[in-house]
Amino acid sequence: MTCSFENCPGEYETQSIAHTVRRDGQIIVIDHVPAEVCPVCGDVLFLPETVRAIERLLADMGQPHSSVPLYEFA
Numbered sequence: 001m002t003c004s005f006e007n008c009p010g011e012y013e014t015q016s017i018a019h020t021v022r023r024d025g026q027i028i029v030i031d032h033v034p035a036e037v038c039p040v041c042g043d044v045l046f047l048p049e050t051v052r053a054i055e056r057l058l059a060d061m062g063q064p065h066s067s068v069p070l071y072e073f074a
């Protein structure tokens, strides 16, 4: 599938990504999320079932699998 950005020649490729969500000022990372990624501009698309799975996961946040180091840029 061609990239949805105008004038971008990229074709989406299925990749496994780390998806970051910010909720109530807290950063939540979900690893190994299947996504369509444009290798040219980096645009990311999720299938509707993937979006639903992410919403289910966020609605029922259990014990995290692991924690990640978080750094501030400034």
Ligand SMILES: [Zn+2]
Pocket: 003, 004, 005, 008, 009, 010, 038, 039, 040, 041, 042, 043
């Ligand atoms: Zn693109």
